[in-house]
Amino acid sequence: KQEVTQIPAALSVPEGENLVLNCSFTDSAIYNLQWFRQDPGKGLTSLLLIQSSQREQTSGRLNASLDKSSGRSTLYIAASQPGDSATYLCAATLVDSWGKLQFGAGTQVVVTP
């Protein structure tokens, strides 16, 4: 069974610092890995999706890397802003799983002004 782990569970940084969020998974037979943002009481907003054949994806200040062999993905957020405060979740899609996502528990991020 795929296990997805996110460490740390919570993170607080001053505005302007770079954020590094970690995600690890136990089964390397994945189709892709997706990063989401969740604001309190809200649904999930997709940030980046990395296919298994890719090493990284970038969107604006966000960059996500994927290393299947070590079972790790990292989300980098450059020059953090208070508006980046949210919970960030990673989710893996296993091969032969009909696309269902296996989520980590998330990292709660607070960016202080």
Added chain:
Amino acid sequence: GAGVSQTPSNKVTEKGKYVELRCDPISGHTALYWYRQSLGQGPEFLIYFQGTGAADDSGLPNDRFFAVRPEGSVSTLKIQRTERGDSAVYLCASSQGALAYNEQFFGPGTRLTVL
């Protein structure tokens, strides 16, 4: 265009009652997923529809839970004889097709509270 919508946004019910939760996927999306998220946890898969049929219902916790998608668009998650442990946020997601690498788009969720 419109995103995934879910109704109601909040539902409070008493133990033992029956509830229905509705999901309207993005127009044209053939794949639809239901997930359940408990406090402090990531969402857990419940059921997957491709078109009108449930291709994978392995995540449904027991036979009190049932979901339908009769016309291949709107889906309804039905919970019978609700229990306090069913309290959670129920999330719906849709994607363009059956391919596992298609990006999933989530609705805002329905927060279910069973008293």
